[in-house]
Amino acid sequence: MYEIIKAEFIAPSVKKFIIKAPKIAQKRKAGQFVIIRINENGERIPLTIADSDKELGTITIIVQGVGKTTNELNQLTTGSYITDVVGPLGKASHIENFGTAVSIGGGVGTAIAFPTAVALKDAGNYTIAIIGGRTKEFVILEDEMKKVCDEVYPTTDDGSYGFKGFVTAKLKELIDSGRKIDFVLAIGPIPMMKAVAETTRPYGIKTVVSLNPIMVDGTGMCGGCRATVDNKTVFVCVDGPEFDAHKVDFATLERRNKTYKEMEETSYHSFQCHIDKAFEEART
Amino acid sequence: MNEISKKDRMKIPRQPMPEQDKLERRTNFSEVNLGFTEELAKMEALRCLQCPKPICIEGCPVEVKISEFIKLVSEGDFLGAAQKIKEDNLLPAICGRVCPQEEQCEVKCVVGKKGEPVAIGRLERFVADFEREHTELRLPELKPKTGKRVAIVGSGPAGLSCAGDLIQMGHEVTVFEALHELGGVLIYGIPEFRLPKEIVKAEINSLRALGVEFVTNAVIGFTDTVDELLANDYDAVFIAVGAGLPYFLNIEGENLNGVYSSNEFLTRVNLMKAYRFPEFDTPVFNCKDKNVAVFGGGNTAMDAVRTSKRLGAKNAYIIYRRSDVEMPARKEEIHHAKEEGIEFILLANPKRFIGDENGWLKGVELVRMELGEPDASGRRKPIPIEGSEYILDIDMAVIAIGNGSNPIIQNTTPDLQFNKWGNISVNEETMETSKKGVFAGGDIVTGGATVILAMGAGRKAAKAINEYLSRS
Numbered sequence A: 001m002y003e004i005i006k007a008e009f010i011a012p013s014v015k016k017f018i019i020k021a022p023k024i025a026q027k028r029k030a031g032q033f034v035i036i037r038i039n040e041n042g043e044r045i046p047l048t049i050a051d052s053d054k055e056l057g058t059i060t061i062i063v064q065g066v067g068k069t070t071n072e073l074n075q076l077t078t079g080s081y082i083t084d085v086v087g088p089l090g091k092a093s094h095i096e097n098f099g100t101a102v103s104i105g106g107g108v109g110t111a112i113a114f115p116t117a118v119a120l121k122d123a124g125n126y127t128i129a130i131i132g133g134r135t136k137e138f139v140i141l142e143d144e145m146k147k148v149c150d151e152v153y154p155t156t157d158d159g160s161y162g163f164k165g166f167v168t169a170k171l172k173e174l175i176d177s178g179r180k181i182d183f184v185l186a187i188g189p190i191p192m193m194k195a196v197a198e199t200t201r202p203y204g205i206k207t208v209v210s211l212n213p214i215m216v217d218g219t220g221m222c223g224g225c226r227a228t229v230d231n232k233t234v235f236v237c238v239d240g241p242e243f244d245a246h247k248v249d250f251a252t253l254e255r256r257n258k259t260y261k262e263m264e265e266t267s268y269h270s271f272q273c274h275i276d277k278a279f280e281e282a283r284t
Numbered sequence B: 001m002n003e004i005s006k007k008d009r010m011k012i013p014r015q016p017m018p019e020q021d022k023l024e025r026r027t028n029f030s031e032v033n034l035g036f037t038e039e040l041a042k043m044e045a046l047r048c049l050q051c052p053k054p055i056c057i058e059g060c061p062v063e064v065k066i067s068e069f070i071k072l073v074s075e076g077d078f079l080g081a082a083q084k085i086k087e088d089n090l091l092p093a094i095c096g097r098v099c100p101q102e103e104q105c106e107v108k109c110v111v112g113k114k115g116e117p118v119a120i121g122r123l124e125r126f127v128a129d130f131e132r133e134h135t136e137l138r139l140p141e142l143k144p145k146t147g148k149r150v151a152i153v154g155s156g157p158a159g160l161s162c163a164g165d166l167i168q169m170g171h172e173v174t175v176f177e178a179l180h181e182l183g184g185v186l187i188y189g190i191p192e193f194r195l196p197k198e199i200v201k202a203e204i205n206s207l208r209a210l211g212v213e214f215v216t217n218a219v220i221g222f223t224d225t226v227d228e229l230l231a232n233d234y235d236a237v238f239i240a241v242g243a244g245l246p247y248f249l250n251i252e253g254e255n256l257n258g259v260y261s262s263n264e265f266l267t268r269v270n271l272m273k274a275y276r277f278p279e280f281d282t283p284v285f286n287c288k289d290k291n292v293a294v295f296g297g298g299n300t301a302m303d304a305v306r307t308s309k310r311l312g313a314k315n316a317y318i319i320y321r322r323s324d325v326e327m328p329a330r331k332e333e334i335h336h337a338k339e340e341g342i343e344f345i346l347l348a349n350p351k352r353f354i355g356d357e358n359g360w361l362k363g364v365e366l367v368r369m370e371l372g373e374p375d376a377s378g379r380r381k382p383i384p385i386e387g388s389e390y391i392l393d394i395d396m397a398v399i400a401i402g403n404g405s406n407p408i409i410q411n412t413t414p415d416l417q418f419n420k421w422g423n424i425s426v427n428e429e430t431m432e433t434s435k436k437g438v439f440a441g442g443d444i445v446t447g448g449a450t451v452i453l454a455m456g457a458g459r460k461a462a463k464a465i466n467e468y469l470s471r472s
């Protein structure tokens, strides 16, 4: 059992957890993730290690409620426990001093991009962050990013905060302003990562994305997380999760992620009914 | 009872295994074989001729004293029989169920030369179940503590049996397991209807009672490396990580939705209990009224295809490139599969998977095969028949053509020697690797093999580790 030391919402349905996991805190590197299982009936889901504290023996994860498991997780509060946490899994981000590095996060993707942005800065890069959200309240980790990056640009789709428009528009603006950009990291929804890949491709800027296929074991044992990169099959959990954005077959990834769509809806629906019922009972 | 003559013994027919009805069992995950009753067991035991030189023992990789335990069964001393088996085999309830007896102990049995061999496996299973159901946990005596500590990586049959022996020798033992459950393939691979998980759990609990420490969610290589284990006060390490890398066919369409490796399909159903979705959260392809094809002819393929039938598949096919004679699965599994309505498409090989406009699997192109000259494995090599291609409509596919070794340990333990297939190289007598204090055994050394071979390797390693520790 793994104790939740602290849990707080940082945006609508986005919750930050600090979890006691000393071994993982010691070892983890930027880009790596854990797999958690909330309880005995739970699914195993991957979540990026956003941060860690070696002294306290804790790791930070930031979770967006999208379906049954993530919403159930987001109901847990400080002091409760998670049944299983395993990691650190996956390859660490490839970090070097590229020159100027732009880290782009879309929605909860900002949490996944954050540790790598820190590592890029530590390696001597001039570091720029573009962090997007639908509206103001979905822009997360702005203060944290500001502490480590040389420039931070929040963007919102509706212009309620920062730059109005998609993260790619901001990226394009930076490129077109004549700045020399040597490296781009983009993490977020698949359409966003695809759009970033297409934005940088004509300029030949090295671009890396972190893929989010459906996983089970996270150790290369099941092959469920396979994706197509450079026309070859890779197991994202052990060969990635980061890959060259210009070589990823995003369409296959997007399609495979829909494999359980119907069942996920069933699962989420019965979970919601359950919550509503519990809520009713608590009121009466 | 012992007065019964050899001739009369030979007249007793092999006792049938009581089974769940074949139509009914297609709809549940309960065990198919129900096990011998005491009467059936005693009767079957009488069939053993008590050969002065029991040749059956030669067929058993761990040399269970077969004739001796069967004699005790015939005398009704079932607990005594259990003790006798456990002198050589720590997991009889499991081996009695899953050993390929027809290639091991039973194939040697002299009674089998004329008729059907003595049902050694079924008796072994009966005795182990009897003991489990009729006695409190009886713990063997432990040797005085040596103060030495051994880390075991992987909790499959190799790791568990090594742990069982080492703890009795007085060493402290910690088993590290990557998954959240213990048991390796016994838990995530072999389905409930063939090996109830309660039985595996009971074995693990008795090891726990002996003092073996278990750490789940520990992927050695990531959570700790082998070197870190050695640096953290472990005097020796036994690597028993199994063959955990699924092979694919490498043909067109393999990444379509609905194509699984057997590891993924079985893990979802067995380990994650997807057959009880939505009570359990993990989903699996909804097989109901669908056509399912499983590629391969081993135990894994049989397990996958029978699982799909239980999940409601309308048509469930085994597609195998050789003929049924070459099929490596246990005979009993093939027989059960046929009884359950599995269709066997033999001498056929997939060429490509075909998807619909949304990327879901809808068919497979097969080519007919014929058998040519024997290949290196001694089996006749299948050769495609030019122009015999045809398309079979399927909605889900499971690839069960074998497993390789997972590279995590290899990538994180630079001075450990591996062979060209990625298996750890060991001294076959001692299971010692090229790295001091590190031993290995089970599927990671042999490639995918059997439970009893993995168990035997674990015991051999325990002996060698004990010697190594008393020297150091």
Ligand SMILES: Cc1cc2nc3c(=O)[nH]c(=O)nc-3n(C[C@H](O)[C@H](O)[C@H](O)COP(=O)(O)OP(=O)(O)OC[C@H]3O[C@@H](n4cnc5c(N)ncnc54)[C@H](O)[C@@H]3O)c2cc1C
Pocket (backbone or CB within 6 Å): A033, A043, A044, A045, A046, A047, A048, A049, A061, A062, A063, A064, A065, A066, A067, A068, A069, A070, A071, A108, A111, A112, A211, A212, A213, A214, A215, A216, A241, A257, A258, A261, A264, A265, A268
């Ligand atoms: C390496 C990696 C790191 C990730 N890091 C984070 C993170 O830091 N924060 C965060 O909020 N999310 C992260 N995710 C995504 C997160 O794992 C999914 O949102 C979560 O699994 C959804 O589960 P659910 O039951 O709530 O939703 P569901 O309704 O079950 O599924 C919603 C969608 O999530 C995906 N999904 C479903 N099951 C799984 C699974 N077992 N494994 C992976 N994806 C699945 C599918 O695309 C599905 O369509 C990461 C994913 C990967 C692969």
Ligand SMILES: Cc1cc2nc3c(=O)[nH]c(=O)nc-3n(C[C@H](O)[C@H](O)[C@H](O)COP(=O)(O)OP(=O)(O)OC[C@H]3O[C@@H](n4cnc5c(N)ncnc54)[C@H](O)[C@@H]3O)c2cc1C
Pocket (backbone or CB within 6 Å): B098, B099, B100, B153, B154, B155, B156, B157, B158, B159, B176, B177, B178, B179, B182, B183, B184, B185, B186, B189, B190, B218, B219, B220, B221, B240, B241, B242, B243, B244, B266, B299, B300, B301, B303, B330, B406, B408, B409, B441, B442, B443, B444, B448, B449, B450, B451, B452, B454
């Ligand atoms: C579906 C299926 C059906 C089978 N049916 C039969 C049968 O009927 N009869 C028979 O005799 N044999 C059968 N086999 C084969 C048999 O199960 C194996 O030969 C046997 O389990 C091998 O034992 P093992 O201890 O070497 O490895 P495994 O049982 O594979 O156990 C290895 C364990 O190590 C863990 N592990 C892996 N990497 C790490 C790591 N880095 N750190 C920590 N832990 C790790 C794994 O999670 C796993 O739990 C079957 C196999 C399968 C897949």
Ligand code: SF4
Pocket (backbone or CB within 6 Å): B059, B060, B061, B062, B063, B064, B066, B089, B095, B096, B099, B101, B104, B105, B106, B120, B121, B124, B452
């Ligand atoms: S362990 Fe397996 S091979 Fe040996 S006697 Fe028992 S069933 Fe036969």
Ligand code: SF4
Pocket (backbone or CB within 6 Å): B047, B048, B049, B050, B051, B054, B055, B056, B057, B066, B067, B108, B109, B110, B111, B118, B120
């Ligand atoms: S060979 Fe057959 S008959 Fe002879 S001792 Fe073994 S089991 Fe009994």
Ligand code: FES
Pocket (backbone or CB within 6 Å): A214, A215, A216, A217, A218, A219, A220, A221, A222, A223, A224, A225, A226, A235, A236, A237, A238
């Ligand atoms: S999640 Fe199973 S191989 Fe990657």
